[in-house]
Amino acid sequence: MRETPEIIPYSNIYKDSFKALNEEWITKYFVMEEMDIISLNNPKEYILDKGGYIAVALLKKEPVGVCALLKSNRKGFDFELAKMGVSRKAQGKGIGKLLAIHIIEKAKSLGAKKIYLESNSVLIPAIRLYEKLGFTSISGASSPYERSDIQMELVL
DSSP states (O other): OOOOOEEEEOOGGGHHHHHHHHHHHHHHHSOOOHHHHHHHHOHHHHTGGGTOEEEEEEETTEEEEEEEEEEOOSTTOSEEEEEEEEOGGGTTSSHHHHHHHHHHHHHHHTTOSEEEEEEOTTOHHHHHHHHHTTOEEEOOOOOSOTTOOEEEEEEO
């Protein structure tokens, strides 16, 4: 029998997991950038206190995935889907999809009309997931991340 992941709101007991799960994928493909360090070391101040939200996926009570919803300063967007990381040992179980759906529903519940995300073209499984969820590519805005070469939006 396959265990179903549980998606719960972040609490401070998951601070180290939030950082570790994101560092795992970032350092696999890229390098940690200044904005990564700031947000991952200070999720309460950088994300939650600014009106954002973080979801944690638990499998057998162990954190195996995280995703954040950041309040956006970008014109025309309410929030950014960001900092999604799923443990290598839990990949292929649909956890990223569950987290993304949860974050999208949270954005809707907060009255969001449009959200965006930034990614990189080497992250093909992630791009495919975002497309399946209805995100479409957009061009334009600058990014605080050097690795960001794709931006996508979702009208809610």
